[in-house]
Amino acid sequence: MRWIRRSIQAKMFFSFLIVLIVPSVIISVCAYYQSVHILKDKLSRSFMDNILYISSDLERNFSQMIEISEFIYINKDIKKVLTTSYVSELDFFKDARIVDRQLDEFNLYSSFFSYISSIILFGDNGKNLLYGKHVGALDISPMRDEAWFRQAAANDHVQWLPLNTAKSSYLVNEDFKTVALARSIKSENFKKNIGVAYISFDYRFFDEMFEDQHGSMGNREIFIIDNHGALVYHVGGDGPLTETDQTLLARSDSEPYTMRTEEGREYLVASRVIPKYGWRVMETSPVDELVRDSKSIFTITGIAFVLSFLFSALLWFFISSSIVKPIKKLTQVMKQVKGNNLLVKTEITTPDEVGLLSANFNYMIDRIYGLFQSVLREQEQKQSAQLAALQSQINPHFLYNTLNTIRWMAIIQNADNIKKMVEALGNLFKNAVYHPNALISVKQELSNLEDYLYIQKIRYKDKFEVVYDVDASALDCATMKFILQPLVENAIFHGIEPKEGRGVLRIEVKARKDQLIMVVEDDGIGIPKETLESLLLVKAQETRRTSGRPNGIGVSNVNERLIMMYGHLYGLHVVSELGNGTRVEARFPKMTLDDDEQGG
Structure with missing residues (x-):
């Protein structure tokens, strides 16, 4: 029994034997009694063929009746x-x-x-x-x-x-x-x-429907019952309906044909309902004698069972062997994989389900091996990145401390202009280095922008003036860091700096019902159409980044950051006209900022 549980071929073979032997033995033992029912079934099928012919003919007649009514209807x-x-x-x-x-x-x-x-x-x-x-x-x-x-x-x-x-x-x-x-x-x-x-x-x-059956009915009777259950037509019998006839008519069976015993006499009853109209055709006949010599049927059935069993058992043995053989090969390969060998493959010999299983197994092993190699590479890259990150943290921290030292030297020497410029640069650097992805308030974002503009005003002297238009209700709203600074930087470098004369830089922050809108507008030289079309694309902007910008953040990166943070419904919208300036509008959801969420 343990061998049977461990072998799929043994399970298949013995399951086949059980499925074959048990019903076959039951059929053989009951063959004598079933022979009578087989003959009754043949008689019933003959009844059903006759019923089907009558009901089909009746249904055709009904269809013609409906056609006449349709003619009148239309x-x-x-x-x-x-x-x-x-x-x-x-x-x-x-x-x-x-x-x-x-x-x-x-x-x-x-x-x-x-x-x-x-x-x-x-x-x-x-x-x-x-x-x-x-x-x-x-x-x-x-x-x-x-x-x-x-x-x-x-x-x-x-x-x-x-x-x-x-x-x-x-x-x-x-x-x-x-x-x-x-x-x-x-x-x-x-x-x-x-x-x-x-x-x-x-x-x-x-x-006219039954004119061919009159005189040849014998003991058979045919009844046509309408959809109200009333007898419409009766063929056969010796005269009016008998009590037995009425009893058979009153009993409605869902089976197409069945055996009924009334007053000690067995009747074969066949019926069919015409689904579309609900009428029923029924045929009855008494079963007085069963066919004799049914023992010969039992003997023939037994011999046929033994011969077919032997042949089927032998045939099934070879079939099960051919089915199990590729499964055994696949099992051997699985054992090798269990031993950490991911370079093995199973041979695909058949195009059936087992062959498909083998092909998918090979594909799975290839995927596992590829993922394993990918994980190894990612681990190596992660370790390298962590090492580089640790190293990169040293330089900004050192630079920030150096700027702070210069600031104190300027204070000691009363160099207020140097002190303020170093202080503004230090604030910008501190906000860029520490918690670069944190959310801050609009008020803090404007403070960072003022530090940046202080430095740029010293650099460009009286080249431009800045006009603010900020809703007071927007100051406590949440925003990402450095949304305005890259936009202002772009406006100064590419709009106002090439312009002859003095320029105006306009900063707007508006709070709407569910949106926060930040606008940077200049009256510079504007942007050419071909440049404007690629302005928000990251790849097109990579060559335009300069090391002088904090964190190397460009206009396209601001757009990407907004989309990544809030989804594709938000981001930047740029409108520009050559000679008349550029307007950049940033839209994102209006949110409040808790004290513990503020960064920088």
Whole structure:
């Protein structure tokens, strides 16, 4: 048993034996009794073929009935008669005659039209159209009060009416039977109900359907039951319905055929429902004798079972071996991978699921090996980057301390201009080096900008003036560091510096409902169109960076930082005109800043 649990081939083989032996033994033991049922099944199938033929023929007849009603449903002349308010009866009779001629012409194209017993079209305008050879057998005055009339008028579906019997208040001749339907008639746009159509068909089409089976039924009986559960037609039997017949009719089975025992006699009952119309066709026959010599069937079944079992077992052994062989090879390769050998591959010998599994396994090993190598490279790069970062922290710290020393020397020597410039440069350097990614307040961002502009004003002397337009409500809002400084730097270097004469630099900060807007505007020389199109692209700006800018941050980098921080809905918008200056607008979400979030 342990060997079976460890071997998939053994599991497959013994599972096959169990699946084959258990049902086969049961079939062999029960073959004698099943032989009778097999023969009954053949008889039942014969019944079902006959039922299927009858129901299909009946369904075709019903379809032709529906076609006739469809002709009436869409006929414009009929709609005209049922909607016109006639002043003259002569006009009504003229239009009614037109409808009669159209029905006569339709009779030439419809083979089923000859079975029409009567057609009565009730108009909501009070007019009635009568057609058919048996219209005189109906009293149409009470028909509008029938339940089926109200149901037909209330919906668009065809209503199959109960079988006409003496219970029908509109039937003049009690022995006269018809199959009838009713449906509503709509207006030209098919939105408004304008009347009801009543169409009845002669029973004669049932007789013609079964004329070939009369006299050859034997003990078989065929019943046709309508959608109301009433018996419509009966073929076979010695006379009127017996009590057994009525019992069989009353029992509805979901099975297409079944065996029923009534009054000590077994009956084979086959039935089929016509789904579209709800009618049912049923055939019954007593089963008095079973076929003898069924033991021979048992013997033949047993011999066939033994031979087929031996052949199948041998065949399955070879099949299972061919299935398991590539799996075993894959298992061996997996054991090598378990031993940390990632350079092995399994051979793909078949294009089936096992072959696909092997191919995916090879792909997985290649991916694992590639990821392993990638992790090793990343670890090496990470260590190198950490070492470089530690080294880079030494130089800025040393430079900041040096600037602070120069500042104190300027204070001692009363060199206020040098002191202020070094102090502004130190503040800028400190804010750039420490917590470069931290959020700060707009007020702090403007303070950093003032330090930067102080240095630039000393450099450019009286080259430009700065105008501020800042909302007081925006000062406590949160912003990223160095949003304004790169924009101002770009405006000075590329806009105002090349300009002849003095320039104006305008700084705006506006707080809107859900946005914060920062604007840097100059009246410099403007930006050429081809340069403007690539201004916000990182690759196009890499060559324009200078070591003199804090952290090497350019305009395109500001745009990238805003997009990375807030998404593609935000960023920079640049408008420029040669000779008239440039306006750069930064938009990002308006947020408050807690005290513990402020950096620098």
